[in-house]
Amino acid sequence: MLTQDSMPPSAKAIETAEDLSSIAFGFMASKALFAGLHVDIFSALADGPKSAEELAGAADIPINRIVMLTTALASVGLLTIGDDKKVQNSPAAQSFLSKQTKYDFGDYLRYQIDQQMYPFLLQLNAVMKGDLSDDAIASYRHWMADEEQASVYSESQHAGSLGPGRTLARKVDLATASTLLDVGGGTGAMTISLCREYPNLQATIIDFPNVTEIGWRFISEADLVDRVRYIPGNAVEVQWPGNQDAILMSYLMSGVPGDNVEELVHKAFDALAPGGKLMVHDFMVEEDRRGPALAALWQLQHMAFTPDAHSLSVGWLTQTGKRIGFDVDQVDNLIPAMTKLVVFSKPS
Template sequence: MLDHDTAPTGDKTIETAEDLSSIAFGFMASKALFAGLHVDLFSALADGPKTAEDLAKAIGVPLNRIVMLTTALASVGLLTIGDDKKIENSPAAQNFLSKQSKYDFGDYLRYQIDQQMYPFLLQLNAVMKDDLSEDAIASYKHWMTDEEQASVYSESQHAGSLGPGRTLARKVDLAKATSLLDVGGGTGAMTISLCKEYPELHATIIDFPNVAEIGWRFISEAGLVDRVRYIPGNAVEVQWPGNQDAILMSYLMSGVPGDDVEGLLRKAYEALAPGGRLMVHDFMVEEDRRGPALAALWQLQHMAFTPEARSLSVGWLTEAGRKIGFAIDDVDALIPAMTKLVVFSKPA
């Protein structure tokens, strides 16, 4: 059953100055979150509430700064402050921002979102006017040639993709598949999840050389060196191995120039074995262009460093796939209100 989430998501328009201010000043809340991660505040609170004085000693930050930061974080719901003045993690902070948590993705927010994605938005005004400076980042290909930046991005993205990878493994049945091609697969977080779920699966990951070098460490740590290999290179340009039972493209189409998207679909069709399945996981907006907000904002973020990126929607993508010859097996949300999963199949 296809779930297109067709209910409008952007019908509420803002009416007051306060509503406008909450958008305009939203960056302050995100920076407060990042500052909390930077000093490991949420991990320091993982074992229970603390006074501001105890917290200041625990993380080595002056008391006045702890008071200011925790007040800000409490005001946006990331912390709670009790009547006894003790400070405590909110449930979301406890579950996802503490290094003691199984589901922690704080490093993804701290390194990739704060240190890389946040500054990229400073390019957005220039992108809109087609006025990027010569030294600006204008593509993933350009960006990933920098070894240091590739390392920061890849390591943090790995942390952010482990959860969605586990969800993907539950949503798509690959029990009969023995070969997987993960195109633009980064450090292999999703490949690792799929291989752990399906013991007969062997995988090939295509990604930039700097990324592949980092990814091999994660593959080794996962004990999958006999089942996973890398093809270092630009996924748009390198030759793909054929006769694949399954192909995965996660966050790939939103990060390449729009003219390359249909080419990726055609390459996938050619590389699949008859009856094979293509899984596309990405930020996708609704056909009415009203949202969801997180998907739309992420697409805008990608455009800040890939000016020719296209805005993906489920309707456009499925129609493009049908024209090439794919059947549509399923459409579902993978990360609620943010990403979609479209599963195509090549006729047997």
């Protein structure tokens, strides 16, 4: 449970040109990371250090480019270079960026962040001034209608959500729940984690048609076809099944226009059985709007393709839930310094 003492500290106001430069040039480090993932450097180093020549041969990349890339990656701490000039993964790269490891989420960074989220930020200047044309505003509704984009987004999001899904399953108590509605649940990473933790849970996932087709494969691979069903459609528009014991909205509210956020809370209240729980997992900033930085930056990212998005704060969300009739059961971190979990309950 979050308390005032456990809140993350606000970012210190920067004072030097060097501090300013580290922000202005930060995109170079992220693109170096994405390039490393693109040529699979971190997997090539999973079994131990290699020379630049060995890496060039393994990746089929000219030696000068490998030297430049590994030097850049070492300069930001993603790789280390020993006295013998051999290159090695950092502990984080070894654990999370190599395809040989259990908790690899490199594909999430490579496909969703680099190929989809990064380009959307190029729209931000136009969004701020209101100069972006209607056809350029790629909201989830239109974006997910594209089969190829839906596939890239959904499969990489699945990889990135498995870890948070396991954390969610540990943090909430659904022992008495028999039904779960996962609204905007994508390929079902969160649902899969909750169903594995609670064997009596039957789940329904609402998401766009292209996403449900991809998600069904993951549900089948998880051997949950007899416990999970999909309702294809826009979560804001389709009818939700009623009398649910639990409802989950993960990364949903930050990706819809602000006018829809309170509507989603209302719909959840109506769809829950008395005593049921609403779990909201999303990017949320503190009420003083001083951070956390990653939550604030992700909200800005979402605004680049949903110009009318609402900046969620814990205080605003909990007050909205109370006004609609919910009790607030729990406020907690889910992904440290990035996302929060708010659990509401509908009075019995």
